[in-house]
Amino acid sequence: MFNTKLTIDADIKYPIICGAMYPCSNPELIAAASKGGGIGIIQPVSLTMVHGYDKPNRKEGLRSGIKKIQSLTDKPIGFNALIEKGSQKYLQQMSEWIDVALEEGIRFFVTSLGKPDWVCEKVHSYGGVVYHDVTNLKWAKKGKECGVDGLICVNDRAGGHLGQLSMKQMYEQLSNLGLPLICAGGIGSEIELKEAMEVGYDGVQIGTRFIATDECTTPEDYKSAILKANEEDITWTTKLTGIPISVINSNKFKKRNSWIVRKLLQSRFKHRIRALITVVSFYRMKSFTKGKNSSPKDLWSAGKSVHTIDSIESATIIMERLGESL
Numbered sequence: 001m002f003n004t005k006l007t008i009d010a011d012i013k014y015p016i017i018c019g020a021m022y023p024c025s026n027p028e029l030i031a032a033a034s035k036g037g038g039i040g041i042i043q044p045v046s047l048t049m050v051h052g053y054d055k056p057n058r059k060e061g062l063r064s065g066i067k068k069i070q071s072l073t074d075k076p077i078g079f080n081a082l083i084e085k086g087s088q089k090y091l092q093q094m095s096e097w098i099d100v101a102l103e104e105g106i107r108f109f110v111t112s113l114g115k116p117d118w119v120c121e122k123v124h125s126y127g128g129v130v131y132h133d134v135t136n137l138k139w140a141k142k143g144k145e146c147g148v149d150g151l152i153c154v155n156d157r158a159g160g161h162l163g164q165l166s167m168k169q170m171y172e173q174l175s176n177l178g179l180p181l182i183c184a185g186g187i188g189s190e191i192e193l194k195e196a197m198e199v200g201y202d203g204v205q206i207g208t209r210f211i212a213t214d215e216c217t218t219p220e221d222y223k224s225a226i227l228k229a230n231e232e233d234i235t236w237t238t239k240l241t242g243i244p245i246s247v248i249n250s251n252k253f254k255k256r257n258s259w260i261v262r263k264l265l266q267s268r269f270k271h272r273i274r275a276l277i278t279v280v281s282f283y284r285m286k287s288f289t290k291g292k293n294s295s296p297k298d299l300w301s302a303g304k305s306v307h308t309i310d311s312i313e314s315a316t317i318i319m320e321r322l323g324e325s326l
Helices: 005-010 027-035 044-050 058-072 088-103 117-124 137-145 167-177 190-199 220-228 259-264 270-289 304-308 315-324
Strands: 016-018 039-042 077-082 108-112 129-134 150-154 181-184 203-206 234-237 245-248
Touching (some): 005 129, 005 150, 016 027, 016 315, 027 039, 027 058, 027 077, 027 315, 044 058, 044 088, 058 077, 058 088, 077 088, 088 117, 108 117, 117 129, 129 137, 137 167, 150 167, 167 181, 190 203, 190 304, 190 315
Parallel strands (some): 016 203, 039 077, 077 108, 108 129, 129 150, 150 181, 181 203
C-alpha cells in the first residue's frame, strides 16, 4: 500500500485517478482502471449519451450503467459532475445523476467548472468526499469555501480543459490551503508519476494514457494518433467548449471560434454560450465514436504526455505498473 490522503479518501491501493473523459469513459475502461488498484471515474454524459445507457431514461440509464461497471469490478469507482452554470435543465439532470450515484454506493466525486457547495452537501450527507478541478489559486480558494475535500490541480500539460501553470507552480500556490492536492496533466509514465509525488502531491489524475488501452472503445485511429504524436503536436482550441482544450494538432481545425462567438463568450450570457458550444460538440463526438462521421482531428483531445505513450495495453496492467513503481 502507498498511503496518501487520496488513497484513504477513495479507498484505493494506488493514488492514481483514471480521469473522466468525454467520450472515452466507457464502462469497461472505468472498471479496468479500478481493478488495477487506482480509481476509474464515470463521466455521466459519456455513459448515457455515447455508450447507450439512456434507457428507459437518462436517470435510470445511468443506474444501469453503474451496475454494469460494478458487475465488472468490486473495486471503488468515482463520479464526475460537470456543474458549470448554464442550462437549469442540465443542472437538474446532474443533480438526479448524483443522487443515483450515491444510491448505488459511489462515494468519491470529482466536480468541474462550477460552484460545488451543493454537491458537497449531498455527498457529505452520505459520508462521501468531493475533489474539485481547479486551475489556479482563485478557484482553489472558492472550492475550499464550498467545502471540498481535495483539489485536482489541472496544469498546462493536461489533456481536455487545461490550465496555465506548471505542475510545480500549482503546488507552490495551493500547498498552504490544507487540502490534498492531485496533479492533473502530463502524467503518462512512471517518471512523471514519481516527479509529481516528489513535488508533494497526494496523487495524480491521468487521462490520455488510458485512451490508448485495450478496454477503451474509442476509434483505433484516435489511439494511433496518440501513439504517433509528440509533445510538440499538442495545441489547443476553444471550438469544443468555449474555453481552451488540448488537442492533437491538425491543419483541419481552427483554434478560435468566430468573432461573434468570442464576443458572446465575454458577455453576461457566457455560461449559456459555453453550454451551447459544448452540447454541439457532444453530439459531434457522439456520432464520431459510432463511426457515422470521418474522424475529424479537431476532436482528438490529448495532453502533452503523448510522448511517453508508445503501446496499447490493458488499463489494468498500466494502473498496476504505475502503482507498483511508487
